[in-house]
Amino acid sequence: MNKSKSNIAIKAVCYIFLFVGLLVILYPLFLTVITAFKTPTQSAENFFSLPTGFYLGNFKGVFERGNAASSFANSIKVTVTSVLLIIIIIPMCGYAIARNMEQSKYYSIIYYTLLIGIFVPFQVIMVPLVMYLGRMNLCSITGLIIMHVTLASSQGVYLMVNYVKSVPRDLEEAAYIDGCTTFTGYLKVVLPLIKPMLATILVLNVLWIWNDFQMPLLLLNQSPEMFTLPLFQYNFTGQYSNDYNLAFASFLLSMVPVLVVYACAQKHIISGLTQGAVKS
Amino acid sequence: MKRTKGFSGSHGGNKERKRTMFLFTLPMMVLYIVFFLVTMFIGLFYSFTDWNGISKSYNMVGIKNYLAVLSDSRFRKALLFNIKYTVAIVIGVTLVALICALALNSVKRFSTFFRSVYFVPAVLSMITVGLIWNELFLRAIPQFGASIGNKSLSSSILANPKLAVVGILIVNLWQGRAQPMVLFLAGLQSIPKDLQEAATMDGAGRWARFCHITMPYLLPTINIVVITQTKAGLTIFDYIKVMTNGGPAQATEAVGLLIYRHAVAEGKFSRSIAESMVLFVIVAIVAALSLKASGKSQVGE
Numbered sequence: 001m002n003k004s005k006s007n008i009a010i011k012a013v014c015y016i017f018l019f020v021g022l023l024v025i026l027y028p029l030f031l032t033v034i035t036a037f038k039t040p041t042q043s044a045e046n047f048f049s050l051p052t053g054f055y056l057g058n059f060k061g062v063f064e065r066g067n068a069a070s071s072f073a074n075s076i077k078v079t080v081t082s083v084l085l086i087i088i089i090i091p092m093c094g095y096a097i098a099r100n101m102e103q104s105k106y107y108s109i110i111y112y113t114l115l116i117g118i119f120v121p122f123q124v125i126m127v128p129l130v131m132y133l134g135r136m137n138l139c140s141i142t143g144l145i146i147m148h149v150t151l152a153s154s155q156g157v158y159l160m161v162n163y164v165k166s167v168p169r170d171l172e173e174a175a176y177i178d179g180c181t182t183f184t185g186y187l188k189v190v191l192p193l194i195k196p197m198l199a200t201i202l203v204l205n206v207l208w209i210w211n212d213f214q215m216p217l218l219l220l221n222q223s224p225e226m227f228t229l230p231l232f233q234y235n236f237t238g239q240y241s242n243d244y245n246l247a248f249a250s251f252l253l254s255m256v257p258v259l260v261v262y263a264c265a266q267k268h269i270i271s272g273l274t275q276g277a278v279k280s
Numbered sequence: 281m282k283r284t285k286g287f288s289g290s291h292g293g294n295k296e297r298k299r300t301m302f303l304f305t306l307p308m309m310v311l312y313i314v315f316f317l318v319t320m321f322i323g324l325f326y327s328f329t330d331w332n333g334i335s336k337s338y339n340m341v342g343i344k345n346y347l348a349v350l351s352d353s354r355f356r357k358a359l360l361f362n363i364k365y366t367v368a369i370v371i372g373v374t375l376v377a378l379i380c381a382l383a384l385n386s387v388k389r390f391s392t393f394f395r396s397v398y399f400v401p402a403v404l405s406m407i408t409v410g411l412i413w414n415e416l417f418l419r420a421i422p423q424f425g426a427s428i429g430n431k432s433l434s435s436s437i438l439a440n441p442k443l444a445v446v447g448i449l450i451v452n453l454w455q456g457r458a459q460p461m462v463l464f465l466a467g468l469q470s471i472p473k474d475l476q477e478a479a480t481m482d483g484a485g486r487w488a489r490f491c492h493i494t495m496p497y498l499l500p501t502i503n504i505v506v507i508t509q510t511k512a513g514l515t516i517f518d519y520i521k522v523m524t525n526g527g528p529a530q531a532t533e534a535v536g537l538l539i540y541r542h543a544v545a546e547g548k549f550s551r552s553i554a555e556s557m558v559l560f561v562i563v564a565i566v567a568a569l570s571l572k573a574s575g576k577s578q579v580g581e
Contacts, residue, residue, distance in 0.1 A: 010486075014383040018394050021380060024454070025397060031420060032412055047423045089307045096304035106302075110309055117316060119564040121515045123536050123556040125316065127543040128323035131333065150315040153308055182300035211405030213518050218544075230407040234522060237411050244415055251408050262403045266396055273402060274462050 032255070035248040043245055058249035065240065067224055068250065071232035078141060078228055079209045082148040086156060086205050087198055089149065094160025095190055099169070101161075111161060117154025122214060130218050139219045141226055147219070148209050156201050159275070163197040164190075203265075203272030210258065229254045323553045333549030345554035355555060357530070358538045365445065365534065366513030369452055373509050374502060377457040381464035395465070402458035406518040413451045414438065414523055441531040444524050448532060452519055456512070460505040467501040468494070510566050514559070535559050 035043055036058055037051040062068045101107040133143045171193070175185040191198075213230040220226040227235065233254055237247045262269055327345055331338035349355050384394055401409065417436040425434055437443040471494060479489050517536035520526060526533035526541070533541075535555065542552035 006486075011387060014387050017379075017383050018387065021383075022394065022397055025401060028412055028416060028454075029400075031416065035415075043419075047420050089311075092304040093308035096301040100301055107305070110305060113317075114308075114312060117312070119560075119567040120320065121511075121536075121556070121559055121563045123515060123517075123539050124553075124560045125319045125323060127539065127549065127553050127556060128319050128326060130543075131549075132319050132322055146311065146315055150311045153312050153316075157308065176297070182297045186300075186304075207403060211407070213405065213407045213521075217521075230405050233411060234407055237414075244419065247411065247415065251412055254408055255404060258403050258405075259400070262400065266399075269403065270399060270462055273459055274466055 032248050032251050036252040040245050058245045061246045062250045066236045071227040071229050075229040082145045082209050083205050085149045086152045090156035094157045095164050098161045098164035114154050114157045152205050167193050199268050200272040200275045203269050326550050327553040329550050331550045332547045345551050349554045358533050358535045362535050369513045370509045372453050373456050374505050377460035380461045385468045399458050401455040409455050410519045410522040438524050441528045444532050448519050463501050467498045471497045
């Protein structure tokens with residue numbers, strides 16, 4: 001009797017805590033939404049009041065004044081291309097390493113060389129990178145894509161190698177005996193088996209690349225036509241700091257795509273991020 | 281690539297396999313060597329020069345840059361900032377994430393809904409989150425302060441040298457606790473139910489069960505969270521760049537930002553690389569611990 005009473009009390013405390021937490025999480029996002037739909041005068045009167053109507057002038061303003069549309073297109077271009085390359089190149093490399101590192105020195109050497117990347121903070125290559133890519137004329141979208149793929153390698157290969165090791169060899173061996181080449185065996189037998197890890201790597205990198213700020217800031221900050229969304233927001237907010245309703249409209253515009261993807265693929269995103277954090 | 285048919289004998293198949301496997305590693309390795317390793321070695325080389333990033337000539341100066349970095353009070357101040365910040369964020373994130381996970385784990389109704397909302401900050405960009413809070417600190421909180429007649433809330437805490445770091449910590453905590461929280465949830469769900477029930481039957485109280493059953497199961501996860509947060513704290517850049525840009529009066533100048541400024545704005549190219557190498561050594565030690573810990577936790581599973 002006493003036990004169940006204290007159980008109820010604890011449950012009640014949990015619900016109250018969770019509800020307060022919910023407000024803390026959602027209120028800033030809610031303020032973002034309402035501010036984006038308010039006119040500057042409305043916001044100046046009261047920051048917390050609800051918008052009186054669906055005022056779309058801020059969104060129009062973002063598209064008219066900044067290069068929002070091209071930044072959006074650039075972000076999509078960079079994310080899609082980088083991630084496509086990542087999920088083609090990394091599993092191939094991880095598979096080859098996992099299956100050969102015990103027999104061949106070459107594979108264990110490249111494995112440990114790739115692992116170095118986990119230990120190196122981005123700041124270490126940040127400074128020479130700008131100069132080095134600049135000399136190759138790669139301070140551009142192409143350069144950004146190359147760097148995202150390169151910097152995804154350490155964690156990706158590490159995750160992939162460990163995953164492939166847990167997949168039994170029998171099926172591939174059978175495929176080879178049936179006359180498959182290594183490449184078709186990989187395509188038809190191995191890839192379907194490593195799908196869960198592919199999903200993890202996909203999620204981790206989509207979120208990282210879509211939200212990345214440091215690398216675009218270094219490589220593209222001189223050329224507004226190449227801005228990605230985070231860089232656009234950063235510069236836009238700095239430029240129109242007085243007209244902050246515009247800024248909030250730009251925040252909302254950049255959050256909506258991620259939130260839509262999150263709503264659709266929540267399970268994969270959570271499990272992807274969980275596995276990535278545990279093993280990196 | 282020439283196809284070698286399976287029936288052409290195991291020798292031919294082996295050769296084909298070896299070649300394909302090598303080709304599989306090639307694209308990644310070329311990128312990694314050309315764009316990562318070479319960049320790092322170029323950096324290492326210039327850290328022993330006095331190059332300013334622009335001029336045509338430079339001299340080799342040995343370890344002078346490193347000595348200058350270690351005796352530079354600005355660098356030491358930045359490093360101290362990072363260490364303090366890291367301690368605060370590690371403790372804050374671990375505690376808040378753990379409490380959220382425990383609360384989520386002990387409710388049944390609406391639990392899916394709570395979980396999805398509680399995870400949302402993890403998918404947003406640090407830049408968007410930082411910029412939103414910037415505006416909230418600047419506009420919403422002063423208005424709120426005025427309405428309750430509190431004058432100390434009248435200006436953004438980010439403009440106050442003593443409080444700016446608190447503002448950054450709040451934002452980092454708001455967003456950064458989301459991912460560790462799902463790690464803790466996964467850890468909590470790995471605890472066998474019958475173990476809890478048996479302990480309850482034996483008369484173990486809530487606190488005793490928490491200490492003797494829950495905590496041992498969560499330790500590997502706590503380990504991982506502490507280490508990843510340490511790494512994140514030591515290399516923090518995004519929030520600071522957009523929220524305070526190191527100010528006011530260099531009060532929030534973290535090492536990552538100092539390196540960026542020295543290189544991009546102040547023409548101390550080789551010096552900034554030496555700074556990054558010092559940071560590298562510190563982070564490498566932490567990352568080595570991280571690999572060890574994640575190895576252990578996998579064994580634990």
